[in-house]
Amino acid sequence: MEKAKPKVLPLNKRGMNFEMFMWIITRLTALAMYGLILTAIVGALIMGARNQMNLADVLRWGFMPNNPHVLNTDVPDLAPWSTPFWRTVASLLLLVATAHGVHGLVAIADDYIVTPRGRRIVRVLSIIMMISMSLIGLYVIWIS
Amino acid sequence: MKVTIKIFRYNPEQDKKFHYETYVVENAHETDRVLDLLEHVKGYNDGTLSFRRSCAHGVCGSDAMRINGHNMLACKTLVRDIGDQITVEPIMGLKVVKDLIVDMEPFFDNYKKVLPWFISDAPTPADGRERLQSPEQRARFDESTKCILCAACTTSCPSFWASDDYLGPAAFVAAHRFVFDSRDQAASERLEIVAETNGLARCHTAFNCTMACPREIQITQAIGELKMATVTGRVE
Missing domain, CATH: 3.10.20.30 (Beta-grasp domain)
Known part of the structure; x- marks a missing residue:
């Protein structure tokens, strides 16, 4: 029998590069979004959303647990919906969603922009857009 | 009729x-x-x-x-x-x-990039006969040995339509054939090639390749296994 080759290749011998790192990051951020959205929906139901909000408002809160999303509902007290915990969940959701979405856009753009220079420009613009959107979003979450 | x-x-x-x-x-x-x-x-x-x-x-x-x-x-x-x-x-x-x-040349150029041949520095077995492997080791890459290089998969792939620099499903199947072969010793080189900018990351899991393959190879699964191999390093 042939001598067995290593079952697991070391990190620097398996082709792991920026492309594949972002590929796995995109998968992990998708899973994180599921977890955070589920946390927000379950939290909303525990805080009384079942009797105080309609389905659309619950989902809006679920996708971004930010207190302005419960302003126009029958929620009597906004305080439980404005805690640092929910602001942190909203911030995490914003950051993982932005990273996931912007990398998705870059991946699609790479199909059509095939020159190294063009791809570099798209990457720089995407990173600027990602940082800008994240900063604006964090500002809105923490001052509201 | x-x-x-x-x-x-x-x-x-x-x-x-x-x-x-x-x-x-x-x-x-x-x-x-x-x-x-x-x-x-x-x-x-x-x-x-x-x-x-x-x-x-x-x-x-x-x-x-x-x-x-x-x-x-x-x-x-x-x-x-x-x-x-x-x-x-x-x-x-x-x-x-x-x-x-x-013109099939771009297709074969991409195919050749993944070193689609057996590579091993191990000496020939003492009896001078085959390099043996167990049925389980052989079964690990059985699917990807069926490829007939018809290009039906690669030319059904939207990423390949966008750019023929993209390695394409057939090249990935060829890489899979050797990366998971217990006798081959160039898994690392092949993974570095398929993980490059025009490689695995360009696959958007459209499944067109799997649908098109006349040999019914589960190509998208093979590509997924290569992606995971670059992340986890597991090549058995």
Whole structure:
């Protein structure tokens, strides 16, 4: 029998590069979004959303647990919906969603922009857009 | 039965642009293959019709073409499975040389990039015979040994249509064939090649390749296994 080759290749011998790192990051951020959205929906139901909000408002809160999303509902007290915990969940959701979405856009753009220079420009613009959107979003979450 | 077959035609010596021509094949049988119809048209209607064919039994992979919008082998596609109105076009993403013949060079260039041959520095076994492996080790890459290089998968892939620098599913299948072979010792080199900018990251898991493969290879799964190998390093 042939001598067995290593079952697991070391990190620097398996082709792991920026492309594949972002590929796995995109998968992990998708899973994180599921977890955070589920946390927000379950939290909303525990805080009384079942009797105080309609389905659309619950989902809006679920996708971004930010207190302005419960302003126009029958929620009597906004305080439980404005805690640092929910602001942190909203911030995490914003950051993982932005990273996931912007990398998705870059991946699609790479199909059509095939020159190294063009791809570099798209990457720089995407990173600027990602940082800008994240900063604006964090500002809105923490001052509201 | 009567079958109407509409065929993509392009002769670079005469035509500025491609066009379609329609032929009617009388007395066709529902068990006829599309290749039989093409042979009939070439033999009785227009001898200038050009297409590739060799074994005519689904082994050589010469006659991959787009039949009613789907990549198939003309020699494996029966009239009864696709009806009596048939449109035949060349596979997409490669330059048309004439009629249904495309320039396969970009496809084979990408294929060669993944080092699709056995690599091992291990000395030949003392008895001078085969390098043995267990049935389980052989089964690990059995699927990807079935590839006949027809290019049906690669030319059905939207990422390849966008850029022929993209390695494409067939090259990934070839890489899978050796990366998971217990006897091969160049998994690392191959993974570095398939993980490059025009490699695995360009696969958007559209599943077109799996749908198109005439050998029913689970190509998307093989690509997924290569992706995970670059992340986890597991190559057994």
